[in-house]
Each structure stands twice: as C-alpha cells, then as structure tokens.
Amino acid sequence: MKTIVIDAGHGGSDPGATYQGSQEKTFNLSIALNVQRILSQNYEVEIIMTRTSDVTLSLGARTQLANQRNADFFLSIHNNAAGGSGFESYIYNGPLVPTTQAYQNTIHDRIINTVGPKYNVSNRGKKEANFHVLRESDMSALLLEILFVDNPGDLALLKNSSFINDVSRSIAEGVADALNLPGKTQPQPAPGDLYRVIAGSFRNRENAENRIEFLANQGIASFVVQTTISGTVYYRVQAGAYEQEKNAKDQVARLKSIGITGAFIVRETGTTPPTPAPEPPQEEGYSILGDQYLNACQLDDFVKTVNPDAPDLGRFYMKYGNAYGIRGDIAYAQAIHETDYFRFTGLVDADQNNYAGIGATGPGNPGATFSSPEEGVHAQIQHLYAYASTEAIPTGYAKVDPRFDLVSRGSGKTWIQLNGKWAVPGTTYGQSILSIYERNIDHAIEEMDQQKQVLQDVLEEL
Structure with a gap:
C-alpha cells in the first residue's frame, strides 16, 4: 500500500x-x-x-x-x-x-x-x-x-x-x-434480509456527488449506487445497509434531522434484489417548498459569526416561510448569499430592504426597494413561491413582489433549479445557497452541544 x-x-x-x-x-x-x-x-x-x-x-x-x-x-x-x-x-x-x-x-x-x-x-x-x-x-x-x-x-x-x-x-x-492506486470495493452483504438507506436519488451524478460531500461533512459515510428504472438512470446515494429494519429507520431519522427529508429504505430479501419501485420525485437539491428546521435565533446567531452588525431578520423568514410553505431557513441562506452576510457589497444597498437582489440586473439598475425589512423578506419569500408553486398567493397576503407575474410559475421547485433563472448564468447558484444553509446547520448543532454541556455541568453542581 x-x-x-x-x-x-x-x-x-x-x-x-x-x-x-x-x-x-x-x-x-x-x-x-x-x-x-x-x-x-x-x-x-x-x-x-x-x-x-x-x-x-x-x-x-x-x-x-x-x-x-x-x-x-x-x-x-x-x-x-x-x-x-x-x-x-x-x-x-x-x-x-x-x-x-x-x-x-x-x-x-x-x-x-x-x-x-x-x-x-x-x-x-x-x-x-x-x-x-x-x-x-x-x-x-x-x-x-x-x-x-x-x-x-x-x-x-x-x-x-x-x-x-x-x-x-x-x-x-x-x-x-x-x-495507480487500487480502488476500494464495497463489502458484499451476507444472504438474508437487508435494509439499504438511500439518502437521495438523482438523475445527475454531480448532484449525487454533492450529496455525498454534504453527508461526509456531517460524519456520515455514503457512496453512489447506479440503478435503471423504466429506462432512466438514477444515481442513488446509499448511506448505510442494515440487517435490522429498526437500525435503518434510525438512520433515516438521522438523515431527516439534518434536512434530507426524502431519505427512504430499500428492502432486499435473501440474495435476490427487489423489484425496483419508481423513484420518488427527488431532488436536484433540496425542495423550496417544505418544512423549516432551524429557528429564528439560530439564523440570526449564525450570520453574526461573520457580521456582528447584521439585522435580526430570522423572525420574518420564519413568519413568511410558514405562511407560504417555503423553507424560510434556506431562504435566509439565499439572503446571506445575495447580500454577503448583509454587508451589501454588491449592487443592492442596505436601505433598499431587498435581500434577494430582486430586479437587480447590473450597474445603474440596483433593483427593487421595499418599505421595511419585513416587506423585503415577504417579497423574497413570495418570489420563491412564484417559482416553486402554481397556487394563488395565500389568502390575506398582498402581492409585494414586483416581479411575481414575470415568473414562469412552478418552473423552479428546488434550489438548484433556480440556476440560470434567479441568477444568470448562475450555474452554481443553488449549490452556493445550500452550502451556506449546511454551515448554518453545523453552527446550530455546535451551539446545541455547548448548551447541553452547560446544562450537564449545572446538573452536576446541584
């Protein structure tokens, strides 16, 4: 060796x-x-x-x-x-x-x-x-x-x-x-029931490789397994194989806790592979519509590790994310990407309250201006909703996004599908947003571990 x-x-x-x-x-x-x-x-x-x-x-x-x-x-x-x-x-x-x-x-x-x-x-x-x-x-x-x-x-x-x-x-x-390094071969399981945990299934191998990188940063080993269903090639990211179904379900729960909501289990019986089921409608990246996993404090605390003077906007992303069914915590990462951690080093100025560069196309055209930070967040969430959904604006909410009607409704259901739409050419736009979101998750986990240790220390002193 x-x-x-x-x-x-x-x-x-x-x-x-x-x-x-x-x-x-x-x-x-x-x-x-x-x-x-x-x-x-x-x-x-x-x-x-x-x-x-x-x-x-x-x-x-x-x-x-x-x-x-x-x-x-x-x-x-x-x-x-x-x-x-x-x-x-x-x-x-x-x-x-x-x-x-x-x-x-x-x-x-x-x-x-x-x-x-x-x-x-x-x-x-x-x-x-x-x-x-x-x-x-x-x-x-x-x-x-x-x-x-x-x-x-x-x-x-x-x-x-x-x-x-x-x-x-x-x-x-x-x-x-x-x-000329020899490659490692994946160990073959012994005959018997086996529960494989799939942490994503993609038509694009690069997206599968990005998922593997993300899992590795979370301490989870995984690898790509190629499968063909109805003539379509999928690249599955396998994050474990277990003889006990409970262990596989525990791994799925762990994956969901870090934001991979589409994780699923494939069961194999004996030495005969199962008849493959249709792949779930998954994910060139995380979906824009969905649950939020981070809270307002975790969002605001993270951005202040880079910019201590950043405004406290987390509560607005939670509010409008819930109202529209949008992942407001990832929308917050989009705002960080667009504004350079709310330092506004690009086209948009802080007083525009435009946290996603809506309408900003170049020098001399810095984009829309909103009357308040809350309206600016609302407009961003609404613009995301235009891409991710074909439904009407939720009852009780006015149209505040000036470019809402210019969007091809439902044309960007995942963050990576915003590449070339929200940002042009933007071939890595969605990936950059998800990278920031993943770092926010890491920071939140680290803070929770520290808080847990403090509580344990207090208990020991009682």
Missing part, C-alpha cells in the same frame, strides 16, 4: 496570503481534508496529514515527517497571492525523483480539465521552483497553487463549496491516477 503525505500549507500563526479578512491557511486546510477523505474512502492508500487543524508547523517539520515515514508522494496544497488569477503547479527546479514530472503532468491536467471549463479557471502552467518542501522531500513532491486569494473572482470560487468539492475531487482522482 502506498503512503501519501498531504500538506495543508501555512497554519496557526502563519496565515499565508490574506485579503479582506480571508486567510489562505483556511482554504488550504479545507481542500487538504477533502482530498484526504476522498482518497481514504475510495482507494487503498495510507494518508498522512502534516496538519488537520489550525496549528503552526515549520517547513522542516513537514518534510521531516514525510521522510521519516518513507512516503511515496508528498503533496503540498496552497493558494496564491500578489496579483494574477488561475491555477498552477510546481516541482523542484533541481534533481528530481524520476516519477515526479509524470505525476505533475497527470495531476495538473486532471485539475485544470475539471475546474477550467466549469469555473473559467485559467491554466498558469506546470512550473519549477526552489521551494523547501519540494527540495527537502526524499520522494516525488508536488506543490499546488489552486487560486489567488487576493483576486475577487478567485476568492469567490474559494468560498463556493461546489468549487471546493470539485477541485478536491479532481486532486484526489489525479493523485490516484498518477500513483
């Missing part, structure tokens, strides 16, 4: 490149941990991380670790600065281990061929340099400069979870190809 050292550049007291409050070290670690997880889940390989948290680590300590463990490959993940845009990779500009250049070619090409066309990332080329981690590593070593932290366009991609997932997977698959 081959051994790979993954090095998340900088860390601790060394932030790396910084720009407008963003620090390179954070992006490096996020990508490195994703690469570690993807490789460990899918390939027969030993992964050693130079760091898995925000700690200070010298360059010498990083290469010494790799040399002591007699690693087969050293991969250092960084992001660039000081002007420019795009992706580049580096090997040592001196004597090389023979496989080094071949590894660079394979990994570099896989990355740029994945993120280049999809995200318009420019290819800055395969380069050489006298970097410590390249020079002092006894094995083949490669340093990646993913994007430029101080370029606003590149920085927006680094804050986009879909880009992070795609670039991480392309790195992992490039490494696997370069080093």
Whole structure:
C-alpha cells in the first residue's frame, strides 16, 4: 500500500496570503481534508496529514515527517497571492525523483480539465521552483497553487463549496491516477434480509456527488449506487445497509434531522434484489417548498459569526416561510448569499430592504426597494413561491413582489433549479445557497452541544 503525505500549507500563526479578512491557511486546510477523505474512502492508500487543524508547523517539520515515514508522494496544497488569477503547479527546479514530472503532468491536467471549463479557471502552467518542501522531500513532491486569494473572482470560487468539492475531487482522482492506486470495493452483504438507506436519488451524478460531500461533512459515510428504472438512470446515494429494519429507520431519522427529508429504505430479501419501485420525485437539491428546521435565533446567531452588525431578520423568514410553505431557513441562506452576510457589497444597498437582489440586473439598475425589512423578506419569500408553486398567493397576503407575474410559475421547485433563472448564468447558484444553509446547520448543532454541556455541568453542581 502506498503512503501519501498531504500538506495543508501555512497554519496557526502563519496565515499565508490574506485579503479582506480571508486567510489562505483556511482554504488550504479545507481542500487538504477533502482530498484526504476522498482518497481514504475510495482507494487503498495510507494518508498522512502534516496538519488537520489550525496549528503552526515549520517547513522542516513537514518534510521531516514525510521522510521519516518513507512516503511515496508528498503533496503540498496552497493558494496564491500578489496579483494574477488561475491555477498552477510546481516541482523542484533541481534533481528530481524520476516519477515526479509524470505525476505533475497527470495531476495538473486532471485539475485544470475539471475546474477550467466549469469555473473559467485559467491554466498558469506546470512550473519549477526552489521551494523547501519540494527540495527537502526524499520522494516525488508536488506543490499546488489552486487560486489567488487576493483576486475577487478567485476568492469567490474559494468560498463556493461546489468549487471546493470539485477541485478536491479532481486532486484526489489525479493523485490516484498518477500513483495507480487500487480502488476500494464495497463489502458484499451476507444472504438474508437487508435494509439499504438511500439518502437521495438523482438523475445527475454531480448532484449525487454533492450529496455525498454534504453527508461526509456531517460524519456520515455514503457512496453512489447506479440503478435503471423504466429506462432512466438514477444515481442513488446509499448511506448505510442494515440487517435490522429498526437500525435503518434510525438512520433515516438521522438523515431527516439534518434536512434530507426524502431519505427512504430499500428492502432486499435473501440474495435476490427487489423489484425496483419508481423513484420518488427527488431532488436536484433540496425542495423550496417544505418544512423549516432551524429557528429564528439560530439564523440570526449564525450570520453574526461573520457580521456582528447584521439585522435580526430570522423572525420574518420564519413568519413568511410558514405562511407560504417555503423553507424560510434556506431562504435566509439565499439572503446571506445575495447580500454577503448583509454587508451589501454588491449592487443592492442596505436601505433598499431587498435581500434577494430582486430586479437587480447590473450597474445603474440596483433593483427593487421595499418599505421595511419585513416587506423585503415577504417579497423574497413570495418570489420563491412564484417559482416553486402554481397556487394563488395565500389568502390575506398582498402581492409585494414586483416581479411575481414575470415568473414562469412552478418552473423552479428546488434550489438548484433556480440556476440560470434567479441568477444568470448562475450555474452554481443553488449549490452556493445550500452550502451556506449546511454551515448554518453545523453552527446550530455546535451551539446545541455547548448548551447541553452547560446544562450537564449545572446538573452536576446541584
């Protein structure tokens, strides 16, 4: 089994490149941990991380670790600065281990061929340099400069979870190809009844991969199972297989608690697979209509982790979300995405009370203005309702969205289906919203765990 050292550049007291409050070290670690997880889940390989948290680590300590463990490959993940845009990779500009250049070619090409066309990332080329981690590593070593932290366009991609997932997977698959890593095979169940838990079923494999990334961030392992029903290919995300039906139901309940309302169980009897049932009407992403899982306080508390001066709007998203049957907690994530955590760094100003960019099409046309924060939230929820439903506006509520009648009713029932509709071209618009929502869920869970610990401490003192 081959051994790979993954090095998340900088860390601790060394932030790396910084720009407008963003620090390179954070992006490096996020990508490195994703690469570690993807490789460990899918390939027969030993992964050693130079760091898995925000700690200070010298360059010498990083290469010494790799040399002591007699690693087969050293991969250092960084992001660039000081002007420019795009992706580049580096090997040592001196004597090389023979496989080094071949590894660079394979990994570099896989990355740029994945993120280049999809995200318009420019290819800055395969380069050489006298970097410590390249020079002092006894094995083949490669340093990646993913994007430029101080370029606003590149920085927006680094804050986009879909880009992070795609670039991480392309790195992992490039490494696997370069080093010819054997893939892991899924264990086969013993004969008997088996209850498979499906955490999503998609016609688009990329959406299934995004679901796997989300589950992994929640500590739930899953993988794609392809199935064909009535001539249509579906990509199911399997998140467990159990001999006891109760255990499968417990897993479904867990999935629903983190927002995956469409989870279901497939039962197999003996060694004969069941006759496949029609797939549920699922989900290119979460549906816009549906239940809310976070409360107003959890929404407002989350946004203040980034912008302490953000207005308290959570109660309005709960109110109008309930009235229209819209997932107001995800609509709140949409507002965060549109307003940059209510800092209004784009076209719309704070005094417009326009939290979703309704009518904003470019410089000189900043969109609609609403009379109050509550009306602005109401208009956003109503605009979402126009996309997600063909029903009339609920009784007792006036039309406040000036573009309500311009929407093709029912044309966007999920958040990802808003791509190219709400935001043009917006190919990752819905995914960006869901990424923020998932981080809000993580923050809420962390707060609840802290509150639980405080209560336990109080009980112990009684």
